[in-house]
Amino acid sequence: MVNVGPMRPLLARHRRPLAVLCAVAAVLLVRLPQTSPPGGDVLVAARDLPGGTPLTSGDVRIIRLRPPPSGALSGLPESAVLAAPVRRGEPLTDLRLLGPALLDAHAPGLVAAPVRIPDSVLGALVRPGDRVDVLAVPEAALPASGPPPAPLVTAAPVLAVPPPDGSSGALLLLAVTRPEAAALAGAPHLTLSLHPPVPS
Known part of the structure; x- marks a missing residue:
């Protein structure tokens, strides 16, 4: 019969470190099957x-x-x-x-409409993601008592600001409805103002 008496104190002395090692191994085994x-x-x-x-x-x-x-x-x-x-x-x-994907982040039913304004300095202040009001500018100066021009488009998101192409003024690409795009296309002279941020 083999005497195992001296082994018991040795196991008792190393029981806690062995338990810690087993716990660490169990954690590693649980994590190994998880795929990135x-x-x-x-x-x-x-x-x-x-x-x-x-x-x-x-x-x-x-x-x-x-x-x-x-x-x-x-x-x-x-x-x-x-x-x-x-x-x-x-x-x-x-x-x-x-491209068409520019409209993916906006409400359905909008189209991308190019808008050219004569003031290139004003156009340089606009960045993609801004919202702008677009107004029609009359060919003749308005009398001092006359009403200001009504916006054709209000709070239109700016999709892109293409680089200068040699033409006068500045070109913007806006997300607007189809009726708004038609109104913008029919207006000979346009200007814009930056719209306050829309509350989320």
Whole structure:
């Protein structure tokens, strides 16, 4: 018969460290089966880029993100143009490019309408995400007692501010209803004012 008497004090002395090791092992075993979210290749800006930039392969680089942002681009679309400025390393999504996706974040039924105003300095103050009121400017000066022009559009979201194209004034892309787009297209002279932020 084997004498195991001396083993009992040894086990008692190491019982607590062994219990701690078992607890750590149990935690690790529980975590091992958990899988990380799938990763994906994502385009990011290779440098700070202004809005209106026609993107080329030198403007972007590919990194792997886990998980990739919603709407992230894994390849550079043909004739892609930035709708707004981006910072170096910022992931590029469909909402960052000029195109139909710009309206995805807005109410259904809106269209993207280009609006040109003659004041390029005023246009330079506007940024994507701003809201503006657009007013028709009469060709003749209004009398001092006359009413001010009524806005054709109120609190229209600015989708993009394309870069200067050599024409006079400034061009903006606004999210408006179809009737508002028709009114804007029929007005020969337009100006705008920045609208206070809309309460969320």
